[in-house]
Amino acid sequence: xxxxxxxxxxxxxxxxxxxxxxxxxxxxxxxxxxxxxxxxxxxxxxxxxxxxxxxxxxxxxxxxxxxxxxxxxxxxxxxxxxxxxxxxxxxxxxxxxxxxxxxxxxxxxxxxxxxxxxxxxxxxxxxx
Numbered sequence: 001x002x003x004x005x006x007x008x009x010x011x012x013x014x015x016x017x018x019x020x021x022x023x024x025x026x027x028x029x030x031x032x033x034x035x036x037x038x039x040x041x042x043x044x045x046x047x048x049x050x051x052x053x054x055x056x057x058x059x060x061x062x063x064x065x066x067x068x069x070x071x072x073x074x075x076x077x078x079x080x081x082x083x084x085x086x087x088x089x090x091x092x093x094x095x096x097x098x099x100x101x102x103x104x105x106x107x108x109x110x111x112x113x114x115x116x117x118x119x120x121x122x123x124x125x126x127x128x
Contacts, residue, residue, distance in 0.1 A: 002117045004025035004096050009122030012086055016111050016126075020081040020117055022096030030074040033099040037112055038082045038092040038124075045095065047110040049081065053101070062087070088128040093121040 008020040020036070035050030049070045051058045052076040058070050069082040083090065097115035 002098070004098060004117055006096050006119040006122040008082050008092070009094060009124045011125045011127065014086060014088055014126055016054075016086050017082070017084045018086060018124060019083070020094055020096070020122060020124070021078055022080070023076070023078045024098065024117075025077070027074070027080065028074075029077055029098060031101040033101070033104045033109070033115075034039065034072060034079045035097045035109070035115060036068075036070065037095045037097055038090075039095065039121075040092040045112045046114045050093070050097075050109045052106060052109050056106075057106035061110075076106070083124075085125075086126045088126050089093055091124060091126045093123050095119050114124075 003025045005023045012018055033052045036048040037045045038048050039045045049060050049068050051070050055128040067085050072079040098117040099115045104114045
């Protein structure tokens with residue numbers, strides 16, 4: 001059974017940095033498609049950043065481009081979301097997402113329905 005466990009959320013001030021972690025168990029994720037989404041009350045889950053396969057450039061939401069980095073540590077079976085220059089509008093519940101290698105076409109990377117496995121979510125609150 002595949003499980004994703006997130007950590008690293010919290011309350012920060014605007015301009016701060018924060019790194020979220022997503023530890024995977026039940027499968028090796030070194031070549032899988034990975035992504036981060038976020039959600040606020042009353043809104044659909046929103047794509048933040050994703051990496052479909054090794055060797056490709058990550059895809060970013062316009063709202064976070066230049067401020068976030070997605071990375072992977074294969075030895076720890078973990079991937080990360082580093083966020084810099086946080087803004088109030090970055091507030092939300094952040095979810096990590098995973099899909100097996102080769103299951104996502106490039107045009108579908110930003111679609112939450114493309115992902116097979118999800119973390120439980122971690123709250124990020126940015127105070128202005």
